[in-house]
Amino acid sequence: MTTSTAPDVISLREITKAFPGVVANDRISLDIVSGQVHCLLGENGAGKSTLISILAGMQQPDSGTIAINGAITPINSPKAAVDHGIGVVHQHSTLVPAFTVLENLMLGETGVMLGKKKAKERLDELSELLGAQIDPHAIAADLGLGQQQQVEIAKAIWKGSRLLILDEPTSMLTPQAIEHLGESIERVKAQGLAVVFITHKLREAYAMGDCVTVLRGGRNVGHISVEQLASYDEQQAQDAILSAMFGDDINTVSDEAAAELAGATESVRETRGIDLENRPVRLELSGVSSRGHGRDVEVDDVALQVHEGEILGIAGIDGHGQGALAEVAAGQRSTSSGIVRFDGQDVTRLGVRGRQQLGLRYVTDDRLHEGTVGSMSVALNLVVKRIGQRPFWKFGQIQRKAVDAEAARLIEEYGIRTPSSATRAGTLSGGNIQKILLARELTHGARLVIVNKPTYGLDLKTVHLVREILIDFAANGGSVLLLSTDLDELVELSHRIEIISSGRIVGSVTNDGPGTAEKVGHYMTGAIEGVH
Amino acid sequence: MRAEQSRGRAAVDGLVRSILPVILALIVAGLIILAMGSNPLDFFAGVWTYGITGTNWQRSLVLMAPLVIVAVGLIIAFRGQLWNLGYNGQYLLGAVVASGFGPYLFAALPAWLATIVIFLGALLVGAVWSLIPAILKARYGTNEIITSLVMSFIGVGIANLLIKGPFKDPSTPQPQTAVIPDDQLLPYIPGTAIHIGLLIAIVLAIVAQFVFTRTSFGLRMDIFGASPKAARHVGINSTWMVILLFALSSALIAFAGAVDVLGQYSYQRANWDPHYGDAVMPFVFLARLSPLAAIPLVAFYAVLATGGTLAAQQAGLNVDFLLVIVGLILIFMTITEYVGEKRRLGQSYLPPGLRRTLLRPFQGTPSPRASAQERVGEPIPPDTPVSESAPETAPATATDPAPAPEARTS
Numbered sequence: 001m002t003t004s005t006a007p008d009v010i011s012l013r014e015i016t017k018a019f020p021g022v023v024a025n026d027r028i029s030l031d032i033v034s035g036q037v038h039c040l041l042g043e044n045g046a047g048k049s050t051l052i053s054i055l056a057g058m059q060q061p062d063s064g065t066i067a068i069n070g071a072i073t074p075i076n077s078p079k080a081a082v083d084h085g086i087g088v089v090h091q092h093s094t095l096v097p098a099f100t101v102l103e104n105l106m107l108g109e110t111g112v113m114l115g116k117k118k119a120k121e122r123l124d125e126l127s128e129l130l131g132a133q134i135d136p137h138a139i140a141a142d143l144g145l146g147q148q149q150q151v152e153i154a155k156a157i158w159k160g161s162r163l164l165i166l167d168e169p170t171s172m173l174t175p176q177a178i179e180h181l182g183e184s185i186e187r188v189k190a191q192g193l194a195v196v197f198i199t200h201k202l203r204e205a206y207a208m209g210d211c212v213t214v215l216r217g218g219r220n221v222g223h224i225s226v227e228q229l230a231s232y233d234e235q236q237a238q239d240a241i242l243s244a245m246f247g248d249d250i251n252t253v254s255d256e257a258a259a260e261l262a263g264a265t266e267s268v269r270e271t272r273g274i275d276l277e278n279r280p281v282r283l284e285l286s287g288v289s290s291r292g293h294g295r296d297v298e299v300d301d302v303a304l305q306v307h308e309g310e311i312l313g314i315a316g317i318d319g320h321g322q323g324a325l326a327e328v329a330a331g332q333r334s335t336s337s338g339i340v341r342f343d344g345q346d347v348t349r350l351g352v353r354g355r356q357q358l359g360l361r362y363v364t365d366d367r368l369h370e371g372t373v374g375s376m377s378v379a380l381n382l383v384v385k386r387i388g389q390r391p392f393w394k395f396g397q398i399q400r401k402a403v404d405a406e407a408a409r410l411i412e413e414y415g416i417r418t419p420s421s422a423t424r425a426g427t428l429s430g431g432n433i434q435k436i437l438l439a440r441e442l443t444h445g446a447r448l449v450i451v452n453k454p455t456y457g458l459d460l461k462t463v464h465l466v467r468e469i470l471i472d473f474a475a476n477g478g479s480v481l482l483l484s485t486d487l488d489e490l491v492e493l494s495h496r497i498e499i500i501s502s503g504r505i506v507g508s509v510t511n512d513g514p515g516t517a518e519k520v521g522h523y524m525t526g527a528i529e530g531v532h
Numbered sequence: 533m534r535a536e537q538s539r540g541r542a543a544v545d546g547l548v549r550s551i552l553p554v555i556l557a558l559i560v561a562g563l564i565i566l567a568m569g570s571n572p573l574d575f576f577a578g579v580w581t582y583g584i585t586g587t588n589w590q591r592s593l594v595l596m597a598p599l600v601i602v603a604v605g606l607i608i609a610f611r612g613q614l615w616n617l618g619y620n621g622q623y624l625l626g627a628v629v630a631s632g633f634g635p636y637l638f639a640a641l642p643a644w645l646a647t648i649v650i651f652l653g654a655l656l657v658g659a660v661w662s663l664i665p666a667i668l669k670a671r672y673g674t675n676e677i678i679t680s681l682v683m684s685f686i687g688v689g690i691a692n693l694l695i696k697g698p699f700k701d702p703s704t705p706q707p708q709t710a711v712i713p714d715d716q717l718l719p720y721i722p723g724t725a726i727h728i729g730l731l732i733a734i735v736l737a738i739v740a741q742f743v744f745t746r747t748s749f750g751l752r753m754d755i756f757g758a759s760p761k762a763a764r765h766v767g768i769n770s771t772w773m774v775i776l777l778f779a780l781s782s783a784l785i786a787f788a789g790a791v792d793v794l795g796q797y798s799y800q801r802a803n804w805d806p807h808y809g810d811a812v813m814p815f816v817f818l819a820r821l822s823p824l825a826a827i828p829l830v831a832f833y834a835v836l837a838t839g840g841t842l843a844a845q846q847a848g849l850n851v852d853f854l855l856v857i858v859g860l861i862l863i864f865m866t867i868t869e870y871v872g873e874k875r876r877l878g879q880s881y882l883p884p885g886l887r888r889t890l891l892r893p894f895q896g897t898p899s900p901r902a903s904a905q906e907r908v909g910e911p912i913p914p915d916t917p918v919s920e921s922a923p924e925t926a927p928a929t930a931t932d933p934a935p936a937p938e939a940r941t942s
Binding site: 366376396 | 747749752754758761762764765766767769
């Protein structure tokens with residue numbers, strides 16, 4: 001802990017870091033002052049994560065300096081970062097699941113003997129500071145995500161910290177857990193630590209931050225100082241941040257859409273209401289359990305119905321069987337029991353290709369390695385689900401003209417930005433790869449599409465576009481099974497939301513008015529945090 | 533226009549990457565010969581004399597027949613990213629089918645029918661022999677490099693046992709099979725001493741090339757090779773794919789053995805193993821797993837091997853020196869790939885850590901600006917869409933079609 005009365009300042013000056021093909025950080029300068037929550041805002045790819053890994057000693061900047069209280073201090077290893085009191089809580093858990101809380105916290109200890117007693121005292125101290133109840137002997141895997149995060153924070157400031165960095169800490173949490181996290185941050189701040197809070201949601205930045213820095217395209221494009229932010233009312237702050245975040249792009253999407261994308265406001269449903277009772281059931285799973293070769297969570301006795309024209313959202317913490325549910329519905333994973341019906345027809349025994357031809361489509365979340373073959377051309381990737389079918393193959397031989405014509409049509413229709421249809425798909429940006437997937441799945445008689453995390457990791461404009469495409473598809477009579485970890489997205493798109501936990505459906509919420517997110521959060525909390 | 537230009541450049545680049553390692557290997561081999569006190573020019577002149585001049589070119593082409601078939605077999609597996617390293621066992625088992633059953637079959641059946649039966653038998657034995665590694669791989673994800681290699685040792689052992697046991701020619705004290713009479717062997721191409729195995733091999737390569745590049749099966753294979761996950765996503769049965777590719781690969785390699793015995797050797801001795809697969813392997817990769825592109829490279833090796841055997845003896849070198857050259861080609865191929873890849877990405881040729889260490893003594897104060905610029909390399913072309921979520925998803929390194937050479941040489 002620092003004892004000086006003057007606030008500690010960590011100054012980054014002209015930090016530049018380039019990777020092949022992209023400048024991730026371009027001359028970024030900012031000051032991080034103790035006793036303040038410094039919000040870093042920016043969409044995916046703005047350079048937030050790179051900046052953090054530089055601060056954490058995991059990457060070296062190509063140029064630029066980091067100074068602590070005026071003294072230039074190179075941070076050239078994670079150990080150096082820890083020695084300077086910089087602790088990072090990563091977006092995804094870094095706890096060893098099989099270890100106890102205490103063992104996890106002591107991972108970084110260097111002494112010969114384990115000082116368990118001392119460690120326990122330190123944990124008590126930190127529990128009090130965070131306002132959390134942490135059982136030191138609980139196995140990390142048994143903790144809820146909110147609690148795991150508290151342990152991660154304790155681990156980050158274990159050695160007496162100067163700076164606590166939270167990388168998108170709210171992305172996996174329920175609304176209730178986010179509130180709790182906010183309280184903990186307040187307490188940490190009151191102890192005189194500096195906090196860097198990374199988010200892409202504007203309303204969190206406004207609620208939790210003392211000052212805000214906005215990154216876009218690797219540059220620092222806007223800073224709102226402590227005094228400014230204090231003097232703004234919510235609307236002014238929002239406008240200031242929005243204009244920095246979007247720059248000139250603000251004109252391409254409406255103000256409202258921009259605010260919504262930036263998570264400025266509570267989300268509300270955007271899809272038109274439908275009368276479920278009069279709509280035929282398109283996809284029905286009854287008592288379905290899956291069986292895969294991998295180690296991920298399987299679905300267990302799942303029953304659900306998706307109607308014509310309906311968007312059914314599946315909410316849940318990442319890794320709770322969403323992948324299995326999507327694959328078992330798409331025919332990629334075999335069922336061990338239960339029946340899958342599509343338009344009344346039993347398709348349980350049909351494979352991917354059979355279901356694809358019936359109009360049951362699947363946009364996977366792993367768009368780089370599963371959804372596309374990066375080394376193949378955009379054109380081939382667009383017809384890859386129709387291998388061997390006419391008119392693209394005749395007598396087993398590829399008809400390049402037909403393939404190219406289809407590719408040109410889809411590239412045009414979905415606005416896929418590619419130098420040509422012969423370009424290797426892997427060289428395109430994430431947003432354009434997602435457009436390839438959507439184009440491929442939604443064309444040629446699609447009746448239902450399963451989408452898993454359709455906007456994860458995309459830039460805001462593409463996020464907007466993808467959501468529009470899904471809404472249009474449903475409005476024209478298509479059905480959507482939307483699996484997502486983003487509650488805002490689910491609330492915005494779905495007619496109903498079901499909650500999945502450990503491979504089971506644990507609740508269902510009709511999305512008709514405010515408070516849906518809380519209700520969903522309630523089911524998630526009840527199921528996951530283990531209210532026994 | 534631009535696209536054409538860059539395509540032309542890519543073709544030149546590919547050609548350079550295929551030929552440069554061979555040239556470098558020959559230069560270094562020359563230096564080694566020099567260091568051993570012989571004249572490298574004598575050696576290379578010998579390769580030319582005994583590999584090409586007179587009717588020697590026909591001997592080279594005879595050697596080429598099994599080599600090309602083995603190459604096609606390897607390419608089938610490697611395109612599916614299945615590392616079939618069991619080629620020695622597969623080859624010898626195929627050869628033993630011909631040399632062991634040949635004398636009996638030719639005695640009982642007309643020559644053409646016996647030949648077909650032997651070929652089918654060799655194909656079948658090869659395919660069946662691959663089932664164990666293939667099923668283990670498809671069902672349990674076992675590493676096929678190890679299982680196929682182990683199966684290869686067993687296959688070599690079985691072939692030797694058969695030659696010393698049931699198939700031994702009782703009329704000689706040597707452990708070898710009975711000699712198949714000349715008039716029963718594969719006919720020569722008219723006007724030459726080259727058996728028609730070479731034509732079979734070339735036709736096989738052409739058919740394979742067509743299947744790989746033009747048919748739906750070829751595309752499925754490529755998808756499976758590029759990403760088993762993507763293959764599952766588009767509805768390809770990966771279990772079936774592994775078994776099929778392994779069976780085809782192994783069957784063809786066994787077939788090469790049968791062709792070699794019926795075309796050239798007419799009998800088989802125990803403990804004989806030409807190691808064709810080892811020799812052909814680097815050329816298969818230099819040809820970028822294209823059967824047609826492999827033909828000239830294999831032809832080069834056939835000349836080197838045919839001429840080199842005598843030339844090495846004349847230059848006072850061991851015959852194993854040929855494998856040294858093959859090894860050198862592999863090493864230079866790895867280096868060329870690495871350098872070429874770095875150049876394509878516009879990166880520094882040295883690993884970043886090593887680079888920093890090397891540069892440190894020359895830098896009084898670190899001048900980070902300069903190094904930053906070097907590392908960024910070429911400017912980003914304006915029409916290349918910049919990956920929105922880089923660096924995490926920067927796909928540049930992950931998507932190169934050429935598999936990492938380290939994996940296969942181990």
